[in-house]
Amino acid sequence: MDKSCPYPFSLICRRVGLGMGWMLGCSLVLPVSPGWAQTAETIPFRKTDERRYDFDIKAQSLTSALGIFGRQTGLQVSFDAELALGLRAPALKGRMTESQALQQLLQETGLEWTLTPERTLLLHRPQSSNETMNLTTVNVLAEGHQESAYGPVQGYRATRTSTGTKTDTALRDVPQSIQVVSRQVLEDQQITSLGDALTNVSSIQRANSHGGSSESFVIRGFNAVTYAIDGMLISPLVERPEAITDMASVERIEVLKGPASVLYGRGNPGGLINLVTRRPTFAPEASLKAQTGTYGFHRLEGSFSGPLSDTFAGRLSMAWQTKEGFRDTFRDNRHTYFAPTFRWQPSADTLLDAGLEYIDQSSQFDRGLIPTNGKIHLRGDRFLHEPWSRDKADKVSAWYRIEHQLNDWLTLRQMTRWDDSNKDRFVVDLRDLASDGRTLRRRTTHGDEEVRTLDMQFEAIAKFATGSIQHTALVGYEYIDGHRWLKNRRGSLASIDIHNPVYGARPGPLSFNGKYELDLQSYSAYFQDQIDLNEQWKLLVGARWDKTEQYNTSLDSDNNRTATDIDPTEVSPRVGLVYQPTDWLALYASYSSSFSPQGDIDRNHKALDPETGDQYEIGAKLDLIPDRLSLTLAAFEIIRENVSAPDPTADEYSIQTGEQRSRGIELDISGQPLDGWNLIGNISVINAKVTKDSVIKENNKRPGVPTFSGSLWSTYQVQTGKLKGLGLGGGMIFASEREGDIENTYNVGGYTRFDATLFYDLGQRFRVSLNGRNITNRKYIETVAGTDGNYAGEPASVIATLSAKF
Template sequence: MNPKLLPKIFFVVSSISFWGAMSATAQEIPKQEVQSKSVASVVHNSKLIREIRQLSQIEHPKTNAQMLVQSPAPSSEIVQVIGVKATPTDKGVEVILQTSKSAQLQITNRSTGNNFIADIPNSQLRLPNGDAFTFRSEKPLAEITEITVTNLDANTIRVTVTGNTALPTVELFDDDTGLVFGVVSAATAAQPPNKPASETPPQTPPSAQSDQPIELVVTGEQDGYSVPNANVGTRTDTPLRDIPQSIQVVPQQVIEDQQATRLTEVLKNVPGVVTGGRSPRDPFNTINIRGFSALSQTLLNGVQDRSIGFVGFGSNIERVEVLKGPASVLFGQGGLSGQVNLVTKQPLRDPFYSVEASAGNYNAYNSAIDLSGPLNDSKTVLYRLNASAGTTESFIDFYNQQEYLIAPTISWQISDRTKLTLEASYSLTQGPYDFGIPAVGSILPNPNGTIPRNRSLSEPDLNNAANGAFRIGYNFEHRFSENWQARSVFQTSLYHLRRNILAPLGLEDDLRTIDRGIENFKDDENTYNLDNYVVAKLATGGIKHELVAGFNLSRTDTTTSDVFSDTTTLDLFNPVYGNVTENFLPDFNYESRQQQLGFYLQDQIALADNLKVLLGGRFDIVNAQFRDLLNQTSDFKQAEAFSPRVGIVYQPIQPLSFYASYSRSFDLGASAFGTGLPEPERGTQYEIGVKADLTNRLAATLAFYDLTRTNLPTSDPNDPRLTILVGEQRSRGIEFDISGEILPGWNIIGGYAYTDAIITEDNNLPVGNQLTNVPKHALNLWTTYEIQSGSLKGLGFGLGAFYYGDRQADINNTVELPSYIRTDAAIYYKRDNYRAAINIRNLFDTDYFVSAQNLNRIIPGDPLTIQGTITWQF
């Protein structure tokens, strides 16, 4: 069978499955009118996503001592709870249940032993976006094993709070934001003098002492674009406003609303990040962060994985986190301009199944499945399986690409304190390269005319590449106590690239004929990464510390070979394909091994509730071995580097943070081999900024930075055959980003970046030249609105504008890419378990150039593209 047909077959089968299942279940899904009110945040796999008001800040019309009793919901109407939200408070933890409509719910206490149990009849839990039909928070407090909210049966929700040794203290409140379960820490509960918390009699409300019914009103809605916590900046689940460095998260909801299928499409939502020197249609996700290349500066679940920049973004990705600026203090070499962390979807405790199919112009077909649930009755062993297949053509001649992904994950909750997760994936992209067209005849005038934007400079049958990666690893976590935990992570990435391509080289003097060459290229890159660290919460007097200490050991083995041949030229204005000659000669063949051992220590210090300091440092020993198999030569380099980070955060009020930081990084890759000095490239950044939670669902960051790269290779003025490391480049800029919900149903993610990236020292290039593919001004804005009530409830609209200013196409600054604005739009409809959407990219069919690899490879952007998508969750 032709492998190109597989995605289309997958698409057809998925579509039939979708419509068949919809027909079978259409009568089973209750229809409801929705009256939503804004509330705070969701917990996904015990990770807090947004803070809500504390119990002390809520004006409670009734307390647990005098519960509000109302008429229960009619037994014939099932009320759907569409969200469960939780956050720590000064008394413990708040949990809010949210429904799709205002409703009166009856709550019956079933507490027994160490379990506070509340049953809510005439209700059903239906969490959106892959959260299946359960909520679970592990170890939210020292004395609480877990909090779960799940469906007891078809029309009853059960809320369970499990204590370690005693019945938990739970307070119930009726508030405008919803039904509030206040789980009170034993440390704050009333106790006899000098008596430990564990010996304190349970302080439970009347509702927790009998089967007395309690009826409360519940309202609310789900989270969307705002994610206030991220792990990438500190290796701890720290609110972004407490981290003295710019971090932005693109959550799952944004990825879904935009139907982004490539990493570069996701990152257009992050100011300061732009497409690098390759086509966005190629598998390589070339990006620049703050003016500098970040192709290999990628992480997978917080672990360095260079191959993610080549292939790996797919339907198994939950969200994308971007840490801007040097990051060697946590991740070792690299990260001069920032790190991009891909967070994968994790197993769920209750069965969850999703089928998605999409189709678009240029014969684009994609299908994906997402399956999850328990593998045993006790739900201690869970699985998740993501798989997808896609095929697409393009406006470019002879272009056809296929993409495949399969990603299984298994988690084992060995005990209430120990968890092991095994994760694997295989990604494969097959198809041609997009070489663009020369600047002369596209941006610059050509006496022969204008080169068609769809012109292929290759050959129909000599432009093929297979780009794949197999990844496997484990994540072992053990919590010794509430304040001490250890983590061990191991990840292997086996990357391979095979390409047989005919590529353009340079224009001849007639400005219509281009020279070309053929190459057969092979590259294998195997990376092994082991990271072990502990997290400890301590106190010295009134000063609180959160320590992270660990070591990292990694190795990358690379084998690369290439044979090359000049071949026939091509007339750009009257091309004749198929007349190709070959005379291959070996170009290069080498092996290399790079090893890294790093030790790191970080301390997040809370000097006061509104004054926090971050101190961190890492010491690395890196060596690189190189063998030239053609010339029978070898080389060895070793370097040591210390990478510090210092930051301070001051919060005059809790929602507002002023911060300043200093950080450094290193990278041996640029100076590992050849005649240069064995000193690594260094990056140094100073940053100040302000972060603000404008509301409890809308946050913004404003950052100013000065980033310098030093020890860059340049020619020795005394001997041009030699290289010395005195080159220097600098980037200064301003970045602003905002994301979250403005009003109920109205979401936004946007930003602005001013980037001035120039050469400041070099013996070959003019000082002051702008770096390539870096616009001084860039603006991104995407907003959606979803109707919240009435007969059109669930109907949503999206609109976005992405502006990029003039950029240099070459480092000599001889050609400039013109500025452009691209407009995207979307319309979608969500109802119960299904979602249908139409996404339009480049709505006004604007002609633009997205990037440049060199003066003979200027990459045009995609024209008007339309994609329709149907998703069903069950």
């Protein structure tokens, strides 16, 4: 608590700055005469700016409704908390001024209002001529949480999203399943990787980590090799993210289930992961964290934000991490992260955010375990490479986002992101087993890779009405310029006995093996309309046109050059309908599509047609406990067509093998059932298989996809008494049997893992916590992704954390 200003006005001090906050907060402690509301220091609300806003606030408690009203209008709302006890506000919908909106919200409360020059809205009861307005117990609602799709989530339960529509929209208004992992979930579980965070979302499994240097996932049965940051996909040319991202700058993680091409262009049909980053704030804040744990884990993390001037704010997020791991002969994996961001807000109508991101990592290259006789029999810590096998990567990104509200119905924005990455690999590649079933052939590869991407998006958002029907229309244009260069040399390396490994082999002479260059220009135009037909029915329609011009060249070890032109044009539609019979239930149905250009060529040296995906989804979104606990139930079918596979007669070429299908039901739940009790959980049932193919057997299961999977995590923190601040929690993660490859030549068993936490808050600023993972020391295979991507789950481990917030 800030001792320079009395409680509860220390909240105001932190919100608007120590200087102005101290003057405003401390002045409110003084009694106010009955004529105070009519002096020049305050203005009657009905005389304020008559600008019109589009409101859509459901019927709810007066406190919550006024909080949303304040966020939309930019007003800071203050009142005695007792004034709102038991009061509810009616639904507010339509285009109106601040005054008209407030009249409707307060029409049955009997409350009056005034407005300070700083646009702080003060509520009070009507006063007689001999009464004094006593504001000594004013509570500042603006310090309470008012959620934005681009900002923090209070607790575990999110209510708004930007990923599903590229607009700030209520989750219940989007006709597709969208799940959000909040910052508090990351903190309570002490999560440092995207993979660990996504265990909190249904129908997601880890996929190939490319030797431990990256992260990719399987969503609803299909591989997702990339993700978005603040709504912009990273390079479309990569086969996996160039480096492992860090959670230090992540505010929330949103997962849009199913195809997302209408808004994001090329992509897989299973879904889209979007990382929403932490933005600079004009209220000073800082957080620090120090962690240490088993298997040589050490991490320092910090994030600092605050004003640099009246219109300029900045944030700096940093992290440094090292980990030895539990695998034999593992050396330190090192990861450094640095991300400064800036915000300039010269007026209420204009906002500019910009930032940089730097990642530097060095990791032991490790393809994991190999199967024998249809199973993985090796110990989880068995290492089949050499201690010198390593992967280094660095990445620099720069971005900005400018948004200007041109008038009361039209907003313009422009976003640009530039990525530049370099990767250096000196690694051991695993080949195949000899006939004795234990001698593994290997080779050495030295590879260099560079990736450069420029992504520019131009968008306009218009809010208007046609009669009684409200529209939020989005029109956009995107241009992407991408380049990727790869070069590698290869050499011999001694084989290794997988059951009795002896290390120390050195690579033989390296010779040129190949060089690849990929150049991409992509042009896209897209349109979306969110249509409120009435208070209960909402329609979403959209479509995207994409034109891709990609030129690939390759040079093999015999200096044979191959060139491929890829120039598909695709149109991706999307339509969905939401029915909301009550304010706690939303039913929806939708269709969405995806496409992904392919660089593979057939025996005629012609590029394959793009992969396409179509999803049909129905579902329900419920508030089991209003404003506390929410649930999403979804059923879906995804059909993926034009799938590429190696040509069985010439493995340097590819063929389009046909069709794959994923059907499933999933449930996600999150929220705070009671004060101090938080929970997040999910469960899914999926059948993902090959339905048509000329090479792969029909009905083969998709690799890495369990039929049953899910997780549950819950914490409780004591709210009163001598043990106030003490918290404990735990959870479980489970998955059933999974196939290892599309040919279904091997599989791995299911597992259930248990985690736990114990934490204690020392006042409002410090927390100490102890997190245990896999506390029963279960031996299991966590990731299965072909013969070069199988990884055992980590044995029982502990992480101790000391964190501070200021």
